[in-house]
Amino acid sequence: MRLAVIMGLVLGIGLGLLAGWMVWPVEYADVTPDLLTADARIEYAIMVATAYEADGDLELALGRLARLGDSATVALLNAFNAAEDDEIALSGLQKLAAELELHATMPTPTE
Amino acid sequence: MRRPSTLLIFLLCCAVGIAAGLAFAWLVAPAQPAGVAPERLNPADRELYIQLIADSYAANGDRDAAARRFRDLGAVAETSLVELIARDLNGGRSSRGADNLINLAAGLAIDAPVVDLLAQPPAIAPATPSASVEPTNMAASTPPLSAEYFELIERTVLCPTDTDVNRMEINIIDSDGEPQPGVAITIFWDGGRDSFFTGFTPDQGSGYADFKMTQGTIYSVAIAEDEVSAAGLETQLCADGRVGGWQLEYQAREP
Numbered sequence: 001m002r003l004a005v006i007m008g009l010v011l012g013i014g015l016g017l018l019a020g021w022m023v024w025p026v027e028y029a030d031v032t033p034d035l036l037t038a039d040a041r042i043e044y045a046i047m048v049a050t051a052y053e054a055d056g057d058l059e060l061a062l063g064r065l066a067r068l069g070d071s072a073t074v075a076l077l078n079a080f081n082a083a084e085d086d087e088i089a090l091s092g093l094q095k096l097a098a099e100l101e102l103h104a105t106m107p108t109p110t111e
Numbered sequence: 112m113r114r115p116s117t118l119l120i121f122l123l124c125c126a127v128g129i130a131a132g133l134a135f136a137w138l139v140a141p142a143q144p145a146g147v148a149p150e151r152l153n154p155a156d157r158e159l160y161i162q163l164i165a166d167s168y169a170a171n172g173d174r175d176a177a178a179r180r181f182r183d184l185g186a187v188a189e190t191s192l193v194e195l196i197a198r199d200l201n202g203g204r205s206s207r208g209a210d211n212l213i214n215l216a217a218g219l220a221i222d223a224p225v226v227d228l229l230a231q232p233p234a235i236a237p238a239t240p241s242a243s244v245e246p247t248n249m250a251a252s253t254p255p256l257s258a259e260y261f262e263l264i265e266r267t268v269l270c271p272t273d274t275d276v277n278r279m280e281i282n283i284i285d286s287d288g289e290p291q292p293g294v295a296i297t298i299f300w301d302g303g304r305d306s307f308f309t310g311f312t313p314d315q316g317s318g319y320a321d322f323k324m325t326q327g328t329i330y331s332v333a334i335a336e337d338e339v340s341a342a343g344l345e346t347q348l349c350a351d352g353r354v355g356g357w358q359l360e361y362q363a364r365e366p
Contacts, residue, residue, distance in 0.1 A: 001117060001120065004117045004118075004120045004121040004124065005120060005121075005124050006124075007121060007124075008120065008121040008122065008123065008124025008125040008127075008128060009124045009125075009127065009128040009131075010128065011125050011128060012124060012125040012126060012127060012128015012129040012130075012131070012132060013128040013129070013131055013132040013135075014128070014132065015125075015128070015129050015132060016128060016129040016130065016131060016132015016133040016134075016135070016136065017132040017133075017135065017136050018132075019129070019132070019133060019136070020132060020133045020134075020135070020136020020137050020141075020142075021136045021142045022142075025136075025141070025142040026136075026137055026141035026142060028144045028147055028151060029151050030151070030152070030153035030154070031144070031147050031151050031152060031153060031156075032152070032153065032156055033152065033156055033159075033160075035144055035146070035147050036146060036147060036148070036149060036152075037145075037146030037147065037148065038146060039146075040146070040148065040149050040183070043180060043183075044160070044163065046167075047163035047164065047166070047167040047180070048163060050166070050167040050170045050171055051163060051166035051167055051170060053170060054166065054169060054170035055166070055207065064159065064163065067156060067159065086171065086173075088170055088171045089171070
């Protein structure tokens with residue numbers, strides 16, 4: 001009897017956790033930009049840089065970038081590769097990186 | 112008394128365990144998202160995202176990128192963009208950011224009266240000043256410029272007994288007679304114009320909008336994409352000596 005109780009509970013809890021975490025996980029809504037997918041965060045950083053290149057409003061750009069939270073720096077650096085030959089975005093990214101003193105960690109351009 | 116079978120107890124405990132496991136997984140320690148799509152952004156950040164799309168589009172003119180980014184925001188993106196533009200208009204915000212939003216909407220061919228109005232301002236028909244317009248019911252002969260146009264079905268001097276009313280009250284109804292919100296109204300006067308929308312004064316009805324008139328200024332009114340349909344409007348002198356305004360009622364018509 002006791003064994004049936006223990007086994008039932010253990011199995012049930014295991015199934016419940018599996019279902020709640022893997023099969024039907026909580027779906028998030030009304031999230032902030034820091035919870036976006038990595039690709040979306042990079043896209044976000046590219047847009048911030050492009051806008052910054054056009055308007056030169058550093059305070060606005062940094063405020064927008066701050067919405068990415070701790071992942072802002074990573075998104076900004078990865079945006080260099082994603083921006084490819086988008087010169088406006090690359091220029092904005094370089095200026096933002098300079099303002100954030102990210103030169104030491106920036107990828108070295110290769111010819 | 113019979114004791115419940117071991118199998119039954121096992122199944123019951125299993126059910127309790129599943130419930131406990133689900134409660135823990137959903138309520139206590141939900142799985143952290145590996146990354147969510149932009150369409151799940153909260154409203155404020157969605158608007159910021161739209162502004163970023165607009166600013167980027169203004170900077171690089173890359174319509175394909177703007178369209179792709181806009182699609183990432185899902186079905187609500189279009190509504191959010193139109194609301195943003197409408198809010199800017201009603202708040203009197205005139206800036207590069209507001210212009211960028213309008214350009215984005217025009218570039219993406221967003222189908223909304225406010226976009227059509229702002230992207231391609233209507234031609235201003237010459238106003239015909241008239242200081243002594245009598246209260247009348249009249250039908251405007253406005254030629255249709257779009258799939259729907261608005262017919263002026265009533266134009267009445269507004270003269271309440273107890274107060275000055277130097278405003279223009281505009282009500283717009285659809286072809287079924289129901290109040291129609293979100294219709295752009297543009298008021299023109301010598302040296303200026305103002306645009307606003309119906310439905311921002313809920314207690315007056317969703318088809319209602321009003322405009323404060325200045326004494327001595329003559330106004331003309333255009334609805335949505337239509338040409339000017341009411342001209343020569345200025346504050347009126349009521350019978351009791353108070354200042355009166357105008358009530359205009361429009362109805363949507365099929366061409």
